[in-house]
Amino acid sequence: MDSKRKKRSVTASTILIVFVTCCLYTLYILKFENPRSSSPVSLLPTINTLKKIEHVTDLNQEYVFVGDIHGNYDEFIELIDDKIGGLRENTTMILLGDFIHKGPDSDKVVSYILNHKDQVKCVLGNHEILVMMAYLNPDYSQWVRHPKLMIPLTFSTETDFIPQDISKISGAHARLAHELGFSKLSQLAEHCSMVIELDLDVTDDKLFGVHAGMLPGDFIKSNQIPSVSSLSNMKFVNKKHWSKTSREKENKNYVRWFTMWDKYGDSFSNAKVFYGHDASMGLNLRKQTKGLDTACVKDNLLSSMRVKYNGKKEQYEYTLIQVECS
Ligand SMILES: *[C@@H]1O[C@H](CO)[C@@H](O)[C@H](O)[C@H]1NC(C)=O
Numbered sequence: 001m002d003s004k005r006k007k008r009s010v011t012a013s014t015i016l017i018v019f020v021t022c023c024l025y026t027l028y029i030l031k032f033e034n035p036r037s038s039s040p041v042s043l044l045p046t047i048n049t050l051k052k053i054e055h056v057t058d059l060n061q062e063y064v065f066v067g068d069i070h071g072n073y074d075e076f077i078e079l080i081d082d083k084i085g086g087l088r089e090n091t092t093m094i095l096l097g098d099f100i101h102k103g104p105d106s107d108k109v110v111s112y113i114l115n116h117k118d119q120v121k122c123v124l125g126n127h128e129i130l131v132m133m134a135y136l137n138p139d140y141s142q143w144v145r146h147p148k149l150m151i152p153l154t155f156s157t158e159t160d161f162i163p164q165d166i167s168k169i170s171g172a173h174a175r176l177a178h179e180l181g182f183s184k185l186s187q188l189a190e191h192c193s194m195v196i197e198l199d200l201d202v203t204d205d206k207l208f209g210v211h212a213g214m215l216p217g218d219f220i221k222s223n224q225i226p227s228v229s230s231l232s233n234m235k236f237v238n239k240k241h242w243s244k245t246s247r248e249k250e251n252k253n254y255v256r257w258f259t260m261w262d263k264y265g266d267s268f269s270n271a272k273v274f275y276g277h278d279a280s281m282g283l284n285l286r287k288q289t290k291g292l293d294t295a296c297v298k299d300n301l302l303s304s305m306r307v308k309y310n311g312k313k314e315q316y317e318y319t320l321i322q323v324e325c326s
Pocket residue numbers: 059060061062088090308309
């Protein structure tokens with residue numbers, strides 16, 4: 001009887017000790033190891049989800065949407081210098097995200113953007129976002145299992161944003177974060193957005209540039225604001241619940257997002273979406289959606305589309321312009 005009681009009290013005190021240790025450890029993690037409270041890095045500026053180029057009435061302006069460059073600076077310059085006749089005063093380029101990472105010269109691509117801010121606009125892709133997260137969380141590998149404890153990015157429509165694919169953050173992202181540093185990353189956060197809307201008043205066209213994609217009505221219907229996660233990373237959408245988007249085909253209700261434009265785009269017939277992100281589909285030019293990621297980083301092609309007014313036809317013309325990558 002005595003020994004049983006002794007055993008019981010030993011078990012109880014063991015449980016108590018384990019419990020207290022756990023509590024203290026959790027407190028320690030939250031208070032001292034949480035990068036939000038201890039990290040010395042500077043926060044990046046709030047990123048605009050949407051930037052607009054409104055009321056375009058100047059028919060001499062040309063717009064060039066450019067698919068995923070992935071640090072292939074030489075091909076990017078070849079596109080500008082040899083294929084579109086140089087960056088002139090009437091040229092506006094819109095880079096569709098993933099312009100850094102994987103290829104050889106991400107730093108040069110970023111410098112070019114920042115040195116030509118008036119003419120080179122940009123949207124952020126999943127890789128720019130991961131590099132920014134790697135910058136804010138230099139000890140990211142510790143936090144991949146507890147992403148909620150990481151320092152988040154802030155967008156105009158979403159605070160505390162932590163990407164769903166945070167486990168894909170890699171040493172290469174971290175090295176690039178270090179190479180670019182605070183000054184360039186914060187300038188990119190200020191200069192780029194998640195979406196660029198181009199309103200061509202003369203023909204009433206609304207052109208959207210986005211990395212991953214957008215659904216019919218997004219930003220056009222005032223109550224339909226897509227998530228940063230879908231703008232930067234979706235490939236599929238649940239056709240019954242458009243707020244559910246994903247990178248993988250989760251189940252039979254999930255379809256490629258652009259097929260929703262094929263079906264329902266007529267209600268927004270003046271809208272077009274230019275995007276990158278999906279090299280597996282390659283060049284994907286449909287009535288209202290223009291997929292321009294043609295895997296330059298895998299020695300394929302860098303693709304772009306020029307939008308230019310044709311006075312005789314009184315409409316804008318869309319011309320595919322490509323550079324071979326090596
Ligand atoms: C842009 O300017 C160049 C000359 O600088 C001209 O050749 C070109 O036609 C202009 N683009 C448009 C759409 O007018």
